[in-house]
Amino acid sequence: MILREYLPNIDQSRCRKCRQCEEICPAAAIALAREGKRMAVDPERCIDCQRCMDACPENAITMVPRRAGRVLQVDLSRLDPEEVKRLCRRAGLAPGEAVCACSFITARELAGAVLLGAKTPEDVCAMTGVRRGCGIYCLVNVFKILEAGGITPEERKKSRLYHLPLDPLDIPEEKLRKIEAEFPQFRLREDVSLIGKFRGREFREEG
Numbered sequence: 284m285i286l287r288e289y290l291p292n293i294d295q296s297r298c299r300k301c302r303q304c305e306e307i308c309p310a311a312a313i314a315l316a317r318e319g320k321r322m323a324v325d326p327e328r329c330i331d332c333q334r335c336m337d338a339c340p341e342n343a344i345t346m347v348p349r350r351a352g353r354v355l356q357v358d359l360s361r362l363d364p365e366e367v368k369r370l371c372r373r374a375g376l377a378p379g380e381a382v383c384a385c386s387f388i389t390a391r392e393l394a395g396a397v398l399l400g401a402k403t404p405e406d407v408c409a410m411t412g413v414r415r416g417c418g419i420y421c422l423v424n425v426f427k428i429l430e431a432g433g434i435t436p437e438e439r440k441k442s443r444l445y446h447l448p449l450d451p452l453d454i455p456e457e458k459l460r461k462i463e464a465e466f467p468q469f470r471l472r473e474d475v476s477l478i479g480k481f482r483g484r485e486f487r488e489e490g
């Protein structure tokens with residue numbers, strides 16, 4: 284659940300339609316519109332991550348307050364909780380697990396988005412607010428959920444973020460040993476063990 288308070292405002296006189304904002308938007312909320320004449324924002328999809336503003340080389344984007352802030356939350360009451368749990372388990376994620384270190388959105392919410400019709404990582408983002416911060420670790424989990432739901436998302440041409448093998452439980456033993464030897468200060472094996480224990484416990488408790 285996140286609160287969306289701001290929206291991008293594009294100064295069309297400064298915009299040269301380079302579309303860098305469109306490429307970086309994790310929610311597919313900004314695009315060339317009106318037969319290629321101007322960039323436009325879809326307020327229903329925008330999650331207020333502000334990446335477009337940072338990316339614009341012309342400083343054409345400013346974030347302005349929405350008329351009314353909106354809480355973004357997947358309505359899990361519309362879904363069968365058992366179906367949500369099954370999808371999380373197929374993805375190897377505990378339903379109550381925070382899948383995004385920036386927003387603390389849970390696996391349950393990602394699963395809810397897929398069950399309510401999300402077909403792409405951008406849809407999951409627009410429906411849940413995941414990828415609002417760093418957009419790296421959580422993306423691994425977005426892929427897991429989509430794939431568990433039978434969806435293989437196509438990579439966007441210029442995206443540099445997709446398919447990073449960042450789930451600690453997916454690191455092969457040989458690589459784990461190498462990282463441990465080189466960077467003992469990261470205590471990666473302890474992390475892996477704690478995540479494994481947490482998921483195991485959650486799976487038992489969630490049934």
Ligand code: SF4
Pocket residue numbers: 293297298299300301302303304305322338339340341342343344
């Ligand atoms: S990044 Fe800036 S200049 Fe480029 S299309 Fe978007 S608003 Fe226009």
Ligand code: SF4
Pocket residue numbers: 291304307308309310311312313324328329330331332333334335336
């Ligand atoms: S989701 Fe982020 S990048 Fe996309 S339009 Fe909204 S503020 Fe800009």
